[in-house]
Amino acid sequence: MPVFSEQFDPGPQIAQCGSINLGTKDIEKSLWFFRDLLGMEEVERHGNVAYLRCFQERIHHSLVLTQQDEAVVNSYSFRVKRPQDIDLFKQEFQRQGIEVVDLPAGHEAGRGAAIRFLVPQGEHPFELYYDIDKPAAPAEMRSKLPSNSSKRRGLAVRRIDHMNIQTSPATINQTEQWIRETLGFKRREFANLPDKPDTLMASWLSVTPQVHDLAIGANGLGKTAQLHHVAFNVQDFSDVLTAADTIRDLEISYGVGPGKHGIGQAMYLYVFDPGSDHRVEIYAGGYLIFDPDWEAIEWKRSTLPDGMTWYGDPIDTSTGSRGRHTTGSAGLHR
């Protein structure tokens, strides 16, 4: 730690998109999809719950699969920058009157103490944590590259990239503002609803130089607490093509792609985990934002189709909310 900076305190900050806990009605099928096909490592399994990470992740897990009756999202977890940030965030949430649940170490295997709360109005169950184990992979899976926890395999997803959530158009503006002002995300790109020019259709937000670690969109059916998709990152555009080629030949529900977003300039492919039916994006490329004075890019009705699909399989923008298939969330206490 720089000696010089010890006189300064940046306050509590979120470091990264950490992990998602997906409910699935068929954990074996979900494991086939994420582990055997996408190439994740099953780090730990406790009965109904499996913990997975990608080959370029050293932390314990970025995906939790929980066998349960309803395929809802159990939690969206973010890692904070310093141990003390958990408490600093908790104090601020309580100051704002937000109910906070303390989760003990081990609530998710490999993870230290965490806090859980519902995003105001959005009601998405967010969790914040700092401590997490960095277990070595079994010897036969271990990579010679020390920056990889295991060897590249399968469709070679290398890390969780971002989560894309949806909420009611009635409250999306306030929720997005809260995420920016309290959690410290920056708005990078956005679009308003074609027919409600003061209401967000979607906002792409980040705490890192990525264009988004988290996106929030208006749900076409007015529902709150929805997941649109979780994205996993692959190295190159060619890896997205390989994934498309492979998945088209399997019994997997295929969404849209491959194509290149104008928004974020990344390549996309949307498919559905056959176990849980949650939408998963296989994602590559994109630009990074290092400018400290970045002004959010606005996409208007006329440019939005280019924003959604610069080239390739087109995303339907006619509904104004990018499709109606979303999945709900568990509540605060689960």
Place this chain on the structure above:
Amino acid sequence: MPVFSEQFDPGPQIAQCGSINLGTKDIEKSLWFFRDLLGMEEVERHGNVAYLRCFQERIHHSLVLTQQDEAVVNSYSFRVKRPQDIDLFKQEFQRQGIEVVDLPAGHEAGRGAAIRFLVPQGEHPFELYYDIDKPAAPAEMRSKLPSNSSKRRGLAVRRIDHMNIQTSPATINQTEQWIRETLGFKRREFANLPDKPDTLMASWLSVTPQVHDLAIGANGLGKTAQLHHVAFNVQDFSDVLTAADTIRDLEISYGVGPGKHGIGQAMYLYVFDPGSDHRVEIYAGGYLIFDPDWEAIEWKRSTLPDGMTWYGDPIDTSTGSRGRHTTGSAGLHR
């Protein structure tokens, strides 16, 4: 700006690798290389000085070419996070007894006030600035994608990626430590000299999630103030292959590549600007570090060859300092 965070002050911080000012004996040949071949935009030209940026950069320039008798590096410039960071850094440098030169707005076209100083012992001329213009490209070059300042063209370098400097093995440890402690760079990966286990051979450092925005290495001839290379980023591994295919067929001095570094996991191609003879890396991919508690990876004698070249055209590691072709720097006052 989040309301909540106003009670905190992170102190002065560097935001990004900003630009490099290269002396060249033949500016027309250098412009052919960077503008016509690599595809940069010549934003502004004043006699002996040309300002260029890549198609995904909105700021005024990331490269300055200056026609002069000696092809030294005139400056390495970094952008800070906030306007006040210039003064905060200046106070700290002066507290440490480092001479600081004030550069007025316009010293480099399009740029606001800056400070200049020599890195302790390393003597590389660093400059820090915050304000910089974001001019629109001429209409015919402008991209339909608002995150690109101009259209993709040529070998399609999209942004400056990092700078790799060298200094004497006698002082590299102190210089690297100063860069970490005073400038706030984090050490991400490193190797010590095979024959001097307490002396850095090289250290890869960043203020962003990139594995390096700046690298520093021990110079094989014991020289200080050297440039090993400046790197420009392309989208994909395939873009590096296309660059290699193209450049092999031109009268350009070819260094090493393509290959994939184990260090940073990025694809490399080293060539020499035929106007200035500075080494330029065309660079793609790599992993990003979001872990707030990242521990620097050490490469040892036995693993260093994998670190330099995971696959592809091998970088000679036998000298311990990655080749002897480097170029010096202008002094503090130029």
Place this chain on the structure above:
Amino acid sequence: MPVFSEQFDPGPQIAQCGSINLGTKDIEKSLWFFRDLLGMEEVERHGNVAYLRCFQERIHHSLVLTQQDEAVVNSYSFRVKRPQDIDLFKQEFQRQGIEVVDLPAGHEAGRGAAIRFLVPQGEHPFELYYDIDKPAAPAEMRSKLPSNSSKRRGLAVRRIDHMNIQTSPATINQTEQWIRETLGFKRREFANLPDKPDTLMASWLSVTPQVHDLAIGANGLGKTAQLHHVAFNVQDFSDVLTAADTIRDLEISYGVGPGKHGIGQAMYLYVFDPGSDHRVEIYAGGYLIFDPDWEAIEWKRSTLPDGMTWYGDPIDTSTGSRGRHTTGSAGLHR
């Protein structure tokens, strides 16, 4: 020539898809498109006529651009395997009562004597030739690779790949049969019209291991003598993506793509030459057929969408004839 085989005579054979002569209303704009953007070499120019080839072609030209009032196709040219094949084909055509026009050497610059005829019922003007010059490129364009006539540049089309023509559904079966039986093309893949199960919708034909050197389809408006598109080959799928990325940012009419055909398993991108409005396909990959007993693959109504688009930007198959934008042909005597 093998001594042993001198006792055998394979008869007249077509060696390859040779060149296409496109009428254009704006030859300068067409030259910008094919030469400056796609990267072809302008080998020779005589007033209203320009001759171009790709960087991996050693013959004089694979594309002729002719400035004229009507942007029709002036000829589809195929090269035969031996000098005597011209006369052997001519004798057979005349035996069948087909009118044949003799074209002297130099009718197209760089080309030897040729014959011209209209495909029975289809009325496409075909030309057959054997002799063609192989001029060296100007010194500054020449490649160090002897298998390339010039250096890779632009969007890097490397050779003509195939021509796709259309004719009336009323006569397509006979025309396609004649192409197979008299010209020696083999049917590789095909589909019949959904509503006329005995009538071809399209047939992909080749004299080489490519899945098609020539395709013929039923025209949706019942017109004969139409061009659907001419295709130029690039090295890799990534080159098609780069072309899409580049062309989307230019004022060029964009058709469909990128996507991967199930038919032929190649990557496609359809755009329109802004000078002539002819449709051009940028094409990569695909499989090769070496099996001497290949049985043509039939695509049925249920599988045709996969055949047209395995993944990526979907080609509309609802009309049964792949779009209505086609261009006509000059007659026998022009």
Place this chain on the structure above:
Amino acid sequence: MPVFSEQFDPGPQIAQCGSINLGTKDIEKSLWFFRDLLGMEEVERHGNVAYLRCFQERIHHSLVLTQQDEAVVNSYSFRVKRPQDIDLFKQEFQRQGIEVVDLPAGHEAGRGAAIRFLVPQGEHPFELYYDIDKPAAPAEMRSKLPSNSSKRRGLAVRRIDHMNIQTSPATINQTEQWIRETLGFKRREFANLPDKPDTLMASWLSVTPQVHDLAIGANGLGKTAQLHHVAFNVQDFSDVLTAADTIRDLEISYGVGPGKHGIGQAMYLYVFDPGSDHRVEIYAGGYLIFDPDWEAIEWKRSTLPDGMTWYGDPIDTSTGSRGRHTTGSAGLHR
């Protein structure tokens, strides 16, 4: 079959590089390599012998693995164009005094009657066949694409590409001449030995538009009947990079690559089957020759390094015979 061509007879012709029968001391390890890692299908297994094909091959097999004490090559098999070509070739061989062994249908599973002989002086055991089964893959492996026999998987080799054999410099000229004149291969590119300008160092030969279906080189130790490598084809350059990335992390002996040959313009990666220690090339791209009057390209001492390695991991050309690791062949009667 075209009516018109029935008056002509092209004589016996080889259609394609068919299959190779590799002896291996550890068939389970070889199966792991070819089937589980490279992604081939194990079509049939009879005790010590396994038959494999790639996902884009419809014929019964392109690779036979035979467990035996010596890891020699048991046969190089080529498919002829017509059933009667077997006998026509046999008559010609016998006319030349070459001993021919008749192999009954089923000698290799799935294959019809064949003939076996040793290449004059080279002594490589060649086999010619026409009939071969085209079995459907098991339902769960079958592809939705009818041109693929099974789904893409593993490192995705899609077909055998070519075989590269070596023989003594003392007789290479005669052997290569015989392959051209009797078997009908065409010389596409070649180089003579630096120190023996009248003796071939290597010749790249084909019966198809590929630059080579078969290559023959001078063995550095003067040995005859050697295999340098067998090559399997992947779709794209990116697939070669993925293979390199994957294989570098496994306990597999790594040869050279990735790099791009100037000769043939294809991407290469050489590795060794850990079961048999035969060298295998993973191969992509390259140009196709459609010109009927192609003149073989000669690589001279000064250009040969570019021919071997245009870019990437360099192949050592100093020995004049591309390395000394080769494997011998079984004799005529095995």
